[in-house]
Amino acid sequence: MPLCYIEEFLATTDESNEEPVSKHSPKSGEIICKHKDKGFEHFAHGLCEKCYNKFTKLSGGLEGGSVPPAFQRAEKKRLEAAKRAEEAAAAKEAALEESLCDTQNSEVESAMTPRKGLSGDKSSKMGSEGLINDSMPPKDPEEGGLLLPESSCTAVISVFFF
Known part of the structure; x- marks a missing residue:
């Protein structure tokens, strides 16, 4: 079947080559x-x-x-897809940063919370207030530390020991 199409194509090509093309x-x-x-x-x-x-x-x-319309449509779709991907990445990054700040703040709060049996004299009260900022240099993940992005996440923690 394909052979028939090839023969037909070649015959049509020969016919069109015989006709003079107007160049004016x-x-x-x-x-x-x-x-x-x-x-x-x-x-x-x-x-x-x-x-x-x-x-x-x-x-x-x-x-x-x-620029042909088909190319314009394809380019418009490509730009819209790139914009959506960029917006999704930015939203994901913001959510991850917020999650890391919450995790870090909860870890600091739990480290500062007094444990039972550690309080000495109940008559002495000690208050401390600390300012924790996560813009310190990140630890290397290969050494077991967390690689945290620099952010404006700051927590003020007040701890009282009784």
């Missing part, structure tokens, strides 16, 4: 579009206004740097 431009005002016998006026490039508008819509026009 249409005369000024001459219409060469499908409306040439219907009395339409010449608009541009041998086309009536209707055919010219259709041509520019489909091809993107004749100006240098014109």
